[in-house]
Amino acid sequence: MLLSKAAKIEHGIDTYLGNVLKASLIFDKGIRSYFEGDYDSFSRRVAEISTLEHESDNLRREIKLTLYKELLIPDSRGDVLGLLENIDNVIDWAKKVLVHISIEKPQVWPELKQDFISLSDVATNCVEELVKASRAFFTNIADVPDALVKVHFLEHEADELEARIMKKAFSGEFITDLCQKTHVRYFAERISRIADEAEAVAERLEIYTIKRGL
Template sequence: MFNLKNTNKTIQDIDTFFDTIDETILVFKSGVKNYLYNNTEQFNDNLQSMAKLEKTSNELRRSIESKLYTHSLMAEVRGDVLRLLERLENVVDILARNLFQFEVEIPFIPVELNNDFIKLTETSTLSVEGIIPAAKAYFRTPDLMTDKIHRVYFYEQETNKLAQSIKRKVFHEMDKLKLSEKFHLRYFTLHIEELSHAAEKIADLLSVMAIKRNF
């Protein structure tokens, strides 16, 4: 009885961890948009929120991991759950690191690229957003995992296309930019694209976890 109670409480904590990641994604999207449109005050608020969310997600993950070991919960799938939590925490780290890179390096992004970067950010974060319901389904409705994972792969591919389009535009069409500025734009395009690649790896892990649940 106590193990069941502890397991349910831990799953609730995992849900809170997932919700924190969702909030982190929203802050990242807002932060990129505020940077592009020179909304300095709002961008600084985004940075502060991101720092708090990164700390919260890290504390939640450590607490969940401790409970899994202390109460001997989910013994048969514990290794997979721990890997899932670690990879999700890595996504939070990428979101935080990439947003702070805008503040540190202050990349020059021409106005005509604003819509491209916003669309790239939206699509890349959609791949990460697709991970959350798929991961939640693992603990509650595993039969629904496959359909939810499919969305992650779709948006990862779309992100690759958009990133290539931006890099091609920068290097083939924007002759007034310095080469160093072009490299910087490519660098930040890769930063945002990195999110979808991380999401794809988590989707791969969830796919394996889904198969194991059926045996």
């Protein structure tokens, strides 16, 4: 009885982490589509990530309620819920960035196109490593530290790419209008924020992992 409930929650957590990974991949594809001018594909990605974010919210709530209702993992319940709630910020940000792009339609500058795509790739890789670390937290804590090192490394990479985009936008002469420079900076910061959110979760995960030790 208890094991079947456990199996249900396990499945829920696996699905949820899978959704986070999927959301990061949709985000990456969406950014690539937008900067390559494939706006139909971009619109599909916006719709997909919105649906996924909604589904994930429901799933997270269901996991939370079951954990409390069935009094499961009393010792680390707070940590697990903290992990799931904070990792939810990653999906939220990925959706928010795509939605903002779809509304504000920032101009695509050929000089910055590749940098934005690279920034998106790095942020996505960062989330992938976070998902690996989170899965390891549930099944094999020995694998968590290596994955977290990668998260920190990729977040740093994302910061450097963000700074490069801003420098190019503000010091280059291809953008003359300050509003447009600021718009470029705004989206570089927002995409990089996904890696920041992943790192924030990674820091929590470090503590949760120490606490999970015998």
